[in-house]
Amino acid sequence: MKNSQVILAQRPVGVPKPQHFELREVDVSEPGEGQMLIRVSHWSVDPAMRGWANDVPNYSPPVELGTPMRSLAVGEVIASRHSDYSEGDVVEGMLGWQSHALSDGSNIGHKVMETDLPRTYALGILGLNGTTAYFGVMDTLSAKAGDTVVVSTAAGAVGSAVGQIAKILGCRTVGIAGGPEKTRQCLEEFGFDAAIDYKSEDVSAAVAAACPDGVDCYFDNTCGPISDAVMTHLAHGARIAICGTASITKWDPLPIGPRVHRQLLVTRARMQGLLIFDFADRLDEARNALAGWVRAGKLSVREHILQGPETAPGAIEMLYKGENTGKLLIAV
Amino acid sequence: MKNSQVILAQRPVGVPKPQHFELREVDVSEPGEGQMLIRVSHWSVDPAMRGWANDVPNYSPPVELGTPMRSLAVGEVIASRHSDYSEGDVVEGMLGWQSHALSDGSNIGHKVMETDLPRTYALGILGLNGTTAYFGVMDTLSAKAGDTVVVSTAAGAVGSAVGQIAKILGCRTVGIAGGPEKTRQCLEEFGFDAAIDYKSEDVSAAVAAACPDGVDCYFDNTCGPISDAVMTHLAHGARIAICGTASITKWDPLPIGPRVHRQLLVTRARMQGLLIFDFADRLDEARNALAGWVRAGKLSVREHILQGPETAPGAIEMLYKGENTGKLLIAV
Numbered sequence: 025m026k027n028s029q030v031i032l033a034q035r036p037v038g039v040p041k042p043q044h045f046e047l048r049e050v051d052v053s054e055p056g057e058g059q060m061l062i063r064v065s066h067w068s069v070d071p072a073m074r075g076w077a078n079d080v081p082n083y084s085p086p087v088e089l090g091t092p093m094r095s096l097a098v099g100e101v102i103a104s105r106h107s108d109y110s111e112g113d114v115v116e117g118m119l120g121w122q123s124h125a126l127s128d129g130s131n132i133g134h135k136v137m138e139t140d141l142p143r144t145y146a147l148g149i150l151g152l153n154g155t156t157a158y159f160g161v162m163d164t165l166s167a168k169a170g171d172t173v174v175v176s177t178a179a180g181a182v183g184s185a186v187g188q189i190a191k192i193l194g195c196r197t198v199g200i201a202g203g204p205e206k207t208r209q210c211l212e213e214f215g216f217d218a219a220i221d222y223k224s225e226d227v228s229a230a231v232a233a234a235c236p237d238g239v240d241c242y243f244d245n246t247c248g249p250i251s252d253a254v255m256t257h258l259a260h261g262a263r264i265a266i267c268g269t270a271s272i273t274k275w276d277p278l279p280i281g282p283r284v285h286r287q288l289l290v291t292r293a294r295m296q297g298l299l300i301f302d303f304a305d306r307l308d309e310a311r312n313a314l315a316g317w318v319r320a321g322k323l324s325v326r327e328h329i330l331q332g333p334e335t336a337p338g339a340i341e342m343l344y345k346g347e348n349t350g351k352l353l354i355a356v
Numbered sequence: 357m358k359n360s361q362v363i364l365a366q367r368p369v370g371v372p373k374p375q376h377f378e379l380r381e382v383d384v385s386e387p388g389e390g391q392m393l394i395r396v397s398h399w400s401v402d403p404a405m406r407g408w409a410n411d412v413p414n415y416s417p418p419v420e421l422g423t424p425m426r427s428l429a430v431g432e433v434i435a436s437r438h439s440d441y442s443e444g445d446v447v448e449g450m451l452g453w454q455s456h457a458l459s460d461g462s463n464i465g466h467k468v469m470e471t472d473l474p475r476t477y478a479l480g481i482l483g484l485n486g487t488t489a490y491f492g493v494m495d496t497l498s499a500k501a502g503d504t505v506v507v508s509t510a511a512g513a514v515g516s517a518v519g520q521i522a523k524i525l526g527c528r529t530v531g532i533a534g535g536p537e538k539t540r541q542c543l544e545e546f547g548f549d550a551a552i553d554y555k556s557e558d559v560s561a562a563v564a565a566a567c568p569d570g571v572d573c574y575f576d577n578t579c580g581p582i583s584d585a586v587m588t589h590l591a592h593g594a595r596i597a598i599c600g601t602a603s604i605t606k607w608d609p610l611p612i613g614p615r616v617h618r619q620l621l622v623t624r625a626r627m628q629g630l631l632i633f634d635f636a637d638r639l640d641e642a643r644n645a646l647a648g649w650v651r652a653g654k655l656s657v658r659e660h661i662l663q664g665p666e667t668a669p670g671a672i673e674m675l676y677k678g679e680n681t682g683k684l685l686i687a688v
Contacts, residue, residue, distance in 0.1 A: 247615060267621070275618045278615060282611070285604075286579075297620040298624070
C-alpha cells in the first residue's frame with residue numbers, strides 16, 4: 025500500500041506556488057502500539073498555510089522542508105491500536121497532505137459525530153472556518169441584534185459563515201468580495217443585506233452608503249486597502265476582529281499603511297486578533313450550534329472540491345487569487 | 357468687577373501657539389435665576405486642547421473663535437442663585453480660560469469634596485488625568501498582578517498615575533519619557549521598575565531588555581515611533597490602550613506608519629481607544645480610590661503651575677514640547 029504525499033520541497037517567500045511542492049509516494053507503515061492508520065479522504069486549503077510554509081515568526085513553527093505540507097484533513101480510521109479510536113471512525117486533524125496518516129491521537133482535532141452531514145463539513149463549516157467565524161462573531165466582535173456587521177472576503181469559507189451567523193443574531197450584514205459572481209453569492213446564497221464588489225466599486229463610498237449609522241463590527245480577513253476604507257466609517261464603540269491579512273503578502277519589514285490609532289480613539293473602538301486555537305476548550309459549543317443551524321437550513325455551505333493530489337501544489341495560490349468559489353478542498 | 361479671559365483668536369492647524377490667543381477683559385455679569393458665579397482659581401492645560409482648538413472631526417466640536425479657550429478649571433462659588441450650589445463651594449468643570457464663569461451647573465464636573473487635599477488635584481490626579489489613568493489601567497488594560505505594563509509619556513500627568521496605579525496592583529512598570537530628568541522622576545518619584553529615555557536610547561532594544569517576557573499592557577499616549585517600537589514586543593494576549601497621539605500633529609490626511617494587524621493577530625492582542633467620557637457614571641469610584649491612595653502616600657503627585665493668565669497662550673505648546681515637569685496648570 026502506497027502513501028501519496030505532497031511535500032514542501034522549497035521554502036516560499038509569500039504565497040506558496042506549484043514549484044515549491046513535489047508529489048511522492050512512500051510505503052504505508054503499520055500502526056504501532058497506541059497508533060492508528062487513517063485513510064485520508066479530503067485535504068483542506070486554508071489561508072494560514074501561507075504562514076506555515078514561510079520561514080517567518082508566526083504562531084506555528086514553519087513546515088520542515090521534505091515533509092508533507094501541514095494541513096487539516098479528514099479521513100477514516102482503517103486500522104487502530106489506539107484505545108480511543110476504532111476502525112471506521114471518521115476523524116479530523118492536522119494530518120497533512122498525504123493519503124495515509126499514522127497518528128497517536130495528538131494531532132487529531134476531533135472525532136466527527138455529525139454523520140448525517142457531509143464529512144467535508146468537518147473541515148469547513150464545522151471545522152476551522154465555521155468555528156473561527158462563530159467565536160469571531162460571538163466573542164471578538166461581541167455582535168448583537170441591530171449591529172451593522174461588515175465582513176471582508178465575504179464569499180469565502182470564514183466570511184460567508186460570519187455573515188450568516190451575524191444575520192442569525194439579528195445583525196445587518198454587509199459583505200465585501202471581489203467580482204459580480206461573489207457579490208451575487210453574498211446576496212443570494214449567504215443572505216447579506218448588502219454586498220460590495222471591491223474590484224469595481226469605491227469601497228469607502230460603498231461602505232458609507234451601506235452603513236449610514238457606521239460600522240459596529242468589522243470582521244477583517246484582508247488588511248490592506250479594503251480594511252483602510254472600512255476603518256474610516258467606524259461607529260462609536262466599534263469592534264474589529266483581525267482574523268487574516270490576505271492582501272499583504274510580506275510582513276518583514278512591516279508594511280506601511282494609515283495609522284489606526286486616532287480612529288480607535290475617537291470612536292473608542294476595539295481591535296483584536298482572533299485565532300481559533302484560543303477557543304480549544306469551547307469547540308463543542310461552536311460545532312453544536314453550527315450543526316444545528318446547518319440542519320435547520322439557516323446556514324448555507326458552498327464547497328469547491330479539487331480532484332486528486334496533483335491539484336494540491338497550485339491550491340494555496342488559487343485561494344490567494346480568489347479563484348475558488350467556496351470552501352477550497354482537495355479530494356484525495 | 358472684570359473677567360480676565362484668554363480667547364481663541366485664530367484657528368490653529370496642529371498645536372495652538374501664542375499667536376492664536378488674545379487676552380481681554382470683559383465685565384462680570386450677575387448670576388441670573390438658576391445660575392452661579394464662580395471665581396476661577398486654576399486652569400488646566402491638557403493634550404486634548406489641541407484637538408478642541410483645531411477645526412477637524414473630533415469627539416468634541418471645535419472651540420468657537422472669539423470665545424474663551426475651552427478648558428477644565430477649578431474655582432469657588434462666590435454668588436449663587438442655583439439650588440444645588442452655595443457660596444463657598446469649590447467646583448471643577450469646563451469653565452474655560454477666564455477668571456469668572458457664570459454657570460447653570462451643566463458644565464460642572466463635580467463639587468470638590470476632598471477639602472483636605474490641594475484644590476488643584478481636582479484637575480489632575482482626582483480629575484481628567486487621574487481618572488483616565490484609573491479606568492485605563494483597570495478597564496481598558498485589564499492590568500493584573502504580574503503583568504508588565506509599559507507607559508509612554510510616563511512622567512506626565514496621566515502616565516505617572518498609570519504607572520503608580522499599575523504598581524499598586526502588583527504589576528511590573530516600565531516608563532518611557534524624554535530626557536534624564538524625566539526618567540529620574542519616573543524611577544525616583546513614580547516608582548517605575550525601569551525607565552527608558554526615548555531621546556537617547558534605542559526604544560525597541562530598551563523595551564526588549566526591560567520586558568524579557570514581552571509587554572502585557574501598553575498605555576499609549578504618543579503614537580508614532582515610540583509606539584511602533586513597543587508594538588514589536590507584545591506578549592500573548594497583550595492589551596493596548598490608545599489614550600493619546602501626542603507625537604502626531606496632523607491626522608488629515610491619515611499619517612502613515614507600520615501596520616499593526618499582524619502583531620495583533622499573532623499575539624491575539626487587543627487595542628482599544630480610551631476616553632474618560634465613557635466612564636462618566638463611575639467617576640466617584642475612581643476619585644475615591646485615587647484620593648485614598650494619595651492620602652496613604654502611595655500615589656505621588658507633581659504639579660507645574662504657571663503664574664497668571666498671560667502664561668496661558670504658550671502653555672499648550674509647552675505641553676507638547678514636553679517642557680513641563682508635572683501636571684501643567686495656570687494659577688489665575
